[in-house]
Amino acid sequence: MTLTQISTYPAFLLFLYVSISASVTVTTRKPKVEVHENTNAVLSCEFKTERETNPRVEWKKRAKDVSFVYFDGEFTDSFKGRASIDGATMTLRGVTQKDSGVYQCEVTARHDKIKLGEVMVTLSVLVPPHAPSCDVPGKVVRGYSLEMHCKDKLSVPPATYSWYKDNKPLNTAPEINYSVDPKTGTLKFKSVSKSDEGQYRCEASNGVGAPKSCEGRHMRISEFELNLTLVIAVGVGAFLLLLYFILAVCLCRKGCYCCCRHKSKGDTKHRAKTSYNPPTDPIRHYRHTQSFVL
Template sequence: MTQKSLLPLLICLTSWSGLAGAVDVTIPEKAVVGKVGSSLVLPCTYSTSVGSDFVLEWKFAPGNTPPSNGRQIYYYFNGVSYKPGPQADRLHVLQDPPTAGVASISLSDLRPSDNGSYACEVNNPPDFSGTGSGILLLTVLAPPSSASCQKNGNPITGTDLTLQCSSSGGNPTPIFSWTFMGSKTPLLPGMMENQRTGSLLLTNLSQALSGSYRCTASNELGQATCDISISVTSGVDAGAVAGAVVGVLLALLLIGIAVYFLYYRKRKVPNADYPGNDIREDATSPRLTGDQSGASGASGASGASGASGTDSSAPHAARERRENAVI
């Protein structure tokens, strides 16, 4: 191919490159650090010929979320800015409108929830080549917000007991230290402390280890504390208490059974005043009719006469019975 034939091709390529430029986004700091409550600038610059289709966008991926899953927190297009994210009231652009090569934003009143990745993206058709985005990591330093203490096990003489301390918040991760309150030294022999996990192991418990313990969670920005008390008891005392409780429960059970059976038997015993079929000696005989009275009198007289030889009082008794019967 001759030089004359290459000349038109070179002219076309030069014209096309003049129409389609490149977008270059620069993040001067890949990681920034700020303290909770302070303000911080997230830097981002770019180079391109801003046109009518120029778009600037910031995305935020909290914590360890991948930057690709970030959500939009700032958007600029056609002369209007939008701030759809939860940081809207605390987010500001350093250059408004951001069309002169500066896309930096600032965050005020930093919070632990601001930790994460921030992506700055510029789109300016027909400039499609180059680097159109950059990512930086924001770390917000904060003191521990609170500490919590608890015990794992029962404080019995001769056994081991672990006290555990934990904290919420705090960046960087706090370290833990224990103090035996009222002692001349922070810890006594037989106490083993783990400053990373926050545990305190008390071995071979004795009465001397009864008392209050304090845990302190701290980093370079501040600290938080919590207290816990233990009372070491002997195994014999614990067994005696358990035995006494069991004895009382058994006694109550036996009393309840006795009351139930007494009440049940009382309901089954018949009424002692019920006479049954016994014949009463003082019962009154039914009234006799005239014939029956005469017959009865004759029979009584005959009976009395026959019995006079053996009992002289029989006639009188018979007569009294007849008189009572007639009346």
């Protein structure tokens, strides 16, 4: 290595160091933020520049489309009046489920070699359970299969469900007559019996707030038993009705036949009277056609 090479080598390292370090860096202390509904959410964004003294800070919300939250030193749309910024860290007050999503913090340093730095922060707004909708029938026939449904569409994270009969939790053992799915809230009966009669309600919980349940509803099991006397009576009645129908058809057909036969005989006599022509008298109708010489 020559003297010139030795003298230029530190200069090259210095240039390389400046090239690498002369860029804006953007970081966050908490990339995933979870807060309860109607509380404040702090979205951390910290930056460091090498040369720029007045960087440009912007916040965007990413969904199907990218929309500005903080632009040109001001908050936009629904964020006006309920958001503030300190450096690049943004605070949203009174957040709701609509505020959940992915936010992007961008810092532009025009005098740095790499002028743009960005970081993503995901905000999840937790919503406590609401009273679920419950599908409990008022009456079921004994021996039939049955499904009851329970659903809370508003809770975040999604709720899990428990069923109660007469304010006692239903067992989830596999050998019993029913099954409970805590994720979907479905209660299934293979074949309902008289012992399944009672008041049913469903409870939703997700660990965010207090569990909520729907209003209990009483389900009655109706009996469907065959009564031998009733069956015999129905059978006899059906037989008599059929017999009456057959007899009526026969009488109707016989009446029509007699009527038609009587009518046929009368028509024959009438035709005999009207169509009879007595033979002509040969003497009265004789005409002289030729002379005879005696």
